[in-house]
Amino acid sequence: MYIVIGGGVVGLHAAIALSQQPNHPEIFLLEREQYLGDHTSGRNSEVIHAGFAYPIGSLKAKWCVEGNALTYEWLDKLQVPYKKCGKWLVAFTPDEVPALEATLKNGEACGVREMREATLAELKVKEPEMNDFAGVIFAKTSGMMDVASYIRALERYFAAQENCHIIYPCGVTGIDPVKNIVETTRGPMDYSLLVNCGGLFADEVYKMASGKKDYRIKPFKGEYMIWRKGKIQEVVYPVPRRFLPGGDKDKRLVSSMGIHLHRGVGGDLYVGPTQVELDWSQKTDYSLTTPPEEFAREASLYIQGVKVEDLQQAYAGNRPKLYIDGKSYGDFLIAVEGNQIHTLGTDSPGLTASPAIGQEVLRLSKTLS
Ligand SMILES: Cc1cc2nc3c(=O)[nH]c(=O)nc-3n(C[C@H](O)[C@H](O)[C@H](O)COP(=O)(O)OP(=O)(O)OC[C@H]3O[C@@H](n4cnc5c(N)ncnc54)[C@H](O)[C@@H]3O)c2cc1C
Helix, strand or coil, X not given: CEEEECCCHXXXXXXXXXXXXXXXXXXXXXXXXXXXXXXXXXXXXXXXXXXXXXXXXXHHHHHHHHHHHHHHHHHHHHXXXXXXXXXXXXXXXXXXXXXXXXXXXXXXXXCCCCEEEECHHHHHHHCCCECCCCEEEEECCCEEECHHHHHHHHHHHHXXXXXXXXXXXXXXXXXXXXCCEEEECCEEEECCEEEECCHHHHHXXXXXXXXXXXXXXXXXXXXXXXXXXXXXXCCEEECCHHHCCCXXXXXXXXXXXXXXXXXXXXXXXXXXXXXXXXXXXXXXXCCCCCCHHHHHHHHCCCECCCCHHHEEEEEEEEEEEEEECCEECCCCEEEEECCEEEEECCCXXXXXXXXXXXXXXXXXXXXXX
């Protein structure tokens, strides 16, 4: 029997990938919350990233580029609402232009297609009220999805396969790696393969399974506000933070895209997310504490006339950043220990990368049998 722990997009795609093997054993996806996607998968920007922002050769770059194409295939197959609208990247000032150029080169080296230098005039045709930026890039393969529908559709798809089951609420509370038994809130279950897709809690599951390495997950909160009066239709981002001077030395910035404006598939215009480092113990602290003035200030970098009274608190999500031996790691990690596969540090762009991570879990599972 295969057990996948965690009903976010990574667990769903891992379980689906395993279910596509002919004659697979029974597969159980266990989620401890009342519904799937209650944590990071349901609390993000819903952006299908192109993959230009991550270090060349990193798993984030590889699986984001692969996952981008696979995600659109899944969205089509499952008839989930999305828009392949592309993404504008802007330099606010002339000193940010070299970072914008570095982003373009990085994207090319990572295999991102259809990303190019653009002009302010092109952007202004679509968004005439935006500020006069010092530089503009357009990434055509970026898009927006309805993540709640995506999670429900993946759940339905997996649960409809032969010998595939989803159980929730069902928390894994202990693991005996010698007897191959997981203890759950619904009783013990045995396994021949265990896949840990615990997101923010993947380090705790790893330790439960007697993992000896010093893997720890630290939450980094991202808060969003809705700009009710905003008319922006396009997805507009600043230069990724790691390309700004000194940014490459701070691994915590690898996935830091900065506060941006995006209109979700549902129609709301969001400003966010912030990036605030929380304490190790605050994995489920989703409180909204950033003053609206800060969002108004950030949004004003793109467009004038953002008023605090027009901003509405929305939601927060916590990025599960991996630390190894106390140091920020900055990439995804898949650790294989015996018949266990652990996905760790799946922060952004994990939504986009999830189908590619699922394929990697499948590949690794074949090396174990
Ligand atoms: C602010 C923010 C913005 C982001 N924006 C984007 C974006 O625009 N595009 C993008 O590609 N990515 C984005 N991401 C990243 C993306 O959301 C995550 O990488 C992805 O959702 C991680 O999915 P997951 O399945 O690993 O984790 P989760 O969704 O957290 O799922 C893990 C699940 O495991 C369950 N679990 C844990 N322990 C146990 C246990 N012991 N027993 C049973 N169940 C357990 C949890 O309850 C949880 O449901 C963003 C993240 C944040 C926080």
